[in-house]
Amino acid sequence: MDRQIRPIYEALDTNSNKSAILACNKVLKKHPNNLLVKALKALALVRSQKVEEALILCDEVLASKPADEATLAAMMHVLRGLGRHMDMVTMYDDAYKQQPANEELGTQTFFANARIGNWKAAQQIATKMHKQFQDEHYLYWNIMSALLQAKDPNTPEALRTVLLKLAQRLISQSPTPSYYSADRFHLHVTVLKELGMYDEAYELIEGEAGQIICSQFLMCEELRREIWKLKGLTKEAGERAEQRILEAKDRNWLEFLAVLDATFVDLTVDGADVEAAKNTCAERITRTREFFGKVVEQDGVRDRSGHLALLELEKRSRQHGLATDSSALTSLLESYFQHFGGKACCFEDLKPYIELEGDDLATWTSVLEKQTAQVTSVPDLWRFINAQKLLRYNLTDSQLTPEAETQRAVRCLDAYLEGLQLGKDLPSYELQPADDLAILAAQTFVNIWKRTGDQAPLYNAAALLEYAITKSKMSYQIRLHLIRIYRLLGAPSLALEHYRGINVKQVQNDTLSHFLLSRASTFSLAATGDITYTSECMEASRIYVSNSEETSEFIVRAFGGEKYSQIPDFILFEECLDNSLQRDLIKMEHVRMRIAHEAINSELVDMELIELKFIFDRLHHDNRDFSILANYQPRSEASFNEQTESLEKTPGFGWLWVFLKIYIKAFQLASDLDDTVEDKLLIGDRPKPSNDPETKLPLKERLAMRKQEEINELSSDEAAYYDYASALSEWLTPYHDYARPPPSVVLAEAAKLTEQKTGHTLKGLEFLPDAATNGNGKKDEEPPAVVEPPASISKHFDDVLQRFKEVLEGNVLPFELLHVVTLAQEAFLLFAIETTRFKTASVLKQNKFGGLSQHIKDIRTKSTTVVNEISSALLSRAESEATQESRRAVVEACKPIVHESGLDHDFVLNVAKKITDARKQVYDGIGKGMAKLAKTHA
């Protein structure tokens, strides 16, 4: 038999699924009941996306309760591929019950539960295994599972303490002390911490073994700090820190913070004599100042800790009204700037300390203004850059006139061009030390646009950054700036080019794809068949699949290797990625693009309906990285990120919720699936709904909820679209509900399709009592009377046209124009989705919906006219885009930055050409796409 099976494994190993299936069939001919071969065939089928056939085999194997390891291992892969983790648990459970002496089966059963976070069952298995096999690490699996169950939000409050106490009792049963391994020790202290047993935890970490472990393992050292804090040992921590700083020369910032906290500790004690406390504290401040002074003396420019600690001390003294010398802060700032102004991090270091007013600000400003742009070394250059950033931070409204800002921008740009000299010999792949000056100049231009609405400064910013990227090819920062500006200027193809230039990979897709894909349907040319943005959505989403396939494996591995300290973080990581807000924002954009690209049929509608409903049960995590975008705007202004976010409204939880409601409702209407049908057709596990109490409410109620905080995240055009969508679905719901075929008919149809495809009947659908009625069954109720549609539906299209004319004439950003246009298209498509059912003559006739048909026709005619009108206006705008005049206008706008050579007229002209061409392309594509859709759905 082995000889026959080997080729199957070989084929699977090399991903030759076709030959694996053939090899399986050969063996199955002779041995039709061989479970292993069936399981392997199922695996090959899953891998070749033949899900229906795989399911049949999979169910057969499961029904015969396999118990040999080879079959179980194959089935594990099959079930994982199908997303059926619950079945995996059952399968191993059954196998382990059959062979309770099999340690490997026990382990696999434990792992199967761990993968899906089933800690209660995992704990029971670990208990059993520890009893039977007596190995200590099962005891710790038990403890860890109890801790995780206690921390699970689904666990009732009362049970938590019971579980933690159980964990503590189990640890005390361990024959070897926990400090034999750092991770067991970590787990032990964590359990005590969770129980609030800080004294016991303290004893453990300050014991001889504990101290060694904490000095060798960072994660234990972190726990030690936490326990000290929880025990209120601020003063002692301060003393210990002083020693560390002095004797071990430790320059960990946490030690300096500990000294600072200890200095002010008396002020934080409730009910103490305030005056007395202030006096002691004042004395302490003096002492601490001396202490940090000594550190500064010792370290000089070698380390920033002491210098920064003095600033922090002064800041806190001021906060408590205990500062004695009013000039101390500014002289510390000046000293810090002198010491570390030549380092790139100086601005970030000082930012928390420079929110100054009045005389302080004047003194500080004069210090910074002394820095000249004449530089001969890189540190000199950094001193100038830092001075500009620090000065800019404190600029007030009256200093931000367009003239003053233009002057600043030009000065930074000149200094940048000068500064390029310092890096002229660097290899092309190195960053230019002067880069930040170009970024400062660009941000200043953006600020002028923001304050005046004039788009000319945006072109300046784009052109100078394009120049900077030729000098510093690897600068992601310059590219991110360009992406934001090009999106505003309606040049998505250029934004995409720079996004690709950053080379975003793996998990970065989750944190960074928002730069490209936020409201990406605004730029999608899917209607014309160009699926560039659709594919970018797919590409960026791949990371979520590998997360759900791989991450839980490492939770299991951490158990195997007893690295308990990592498990909670692995779980959190998996969850953050699985329930990532960005994941579902991308999904939403993808749906919005898809409906413009594909035929709106039951395949699309049903699949998206199921997926969106799953998403609607999630509690999302926002992992998007916005902090990566540098911000050098004055503190009185919005950040660069906020300024350049499309329409100043970053889609977030509320935005997603609104669009989910819109599309779930629309797809529900269009679909024949109801919940019973959906359950039968579902393949993988249904994801666990989040703990949000709202998920317990009926879906219908949740879909109808309108929340102001969600609407606040919408642009005004999106809000109008939401109103329209709500009115539309409300009007059409009764007719859909009446006309939708009964579940039995839908299931019979699905069964028929499956049988055609696979030759087998669909599981659980063999006996359908009333399938024979074929959907013509008499309905008990009378059809709902057809009523007039609310006027707001038709009016929405009038409003949209009006709004379009305004933005077309007005001085708005190309992004806003495209936003209005694509939302108009979306409203038209939503109407198509919700009225397709009533296009069929027999549906209208059977349900006596003749009147409805006329209403629908009226709105369709109106909306088609509007869409066509917008389309042709946009097409003629596209024509006027890429002309000599339009390019000249851009070049003209860039006058402030054009130089004799390098960043010269020709360079700017070239940028102008790229921008206008890109814009023409998107206007043209969207215009044509709309015309096409108007025809398709007429």
Next chain:
Amino acid sequence: MSVTRSFKATDLFKFNHINLDLWTETYAISFYLSYLSRWPDMCAIQETPQGRMMGYVIGKAEGAGPERHGHVTALSVAPEYRRLGVSRKFMAWLEKVSDENYRGSFVDLYVRCVNFAAITMYEGLGYSVYRRVREYYSNLGLGHSVRDEEDGFDMRKPLPRDPMRRSVRSNGRDIVVSANEVP
């Protein structure tokens, strides 16, 4: 000056400004998790007082007997935090862990032969080239000779357990091995 703390899985959401760098690779999630699930004590980050990641190091312990050693798999510092001693602190820390937790005789690392800045830095920290490994890396297309761009140096520094400096040699740059001869 920085806060040194252990590398956590969720730090993968926060390392973009470090990884968007020519010399730094962003690997699959499984790469980071496999290190964290085996050598969590050899992975650390440093962050600013404001909580921004400055850099990270990922290492492992391998080999047996006199070959027992710590290995630096990845070390990267964001451009804005360079020249502040961040790497020096990471390396000193990793050497300590390799010595105390794993009883290693030396620490080693691989670096592209054209990453001159890094090589100079490691030499300054007491590392020397042990051998040159052919075609250890993929080509970056930087315009150096293909050989220099794809080859890597295996650099080593002896720990207190190797007082006779048996784990290093002076002519390492001349010793060339192919990529499949190294672990």
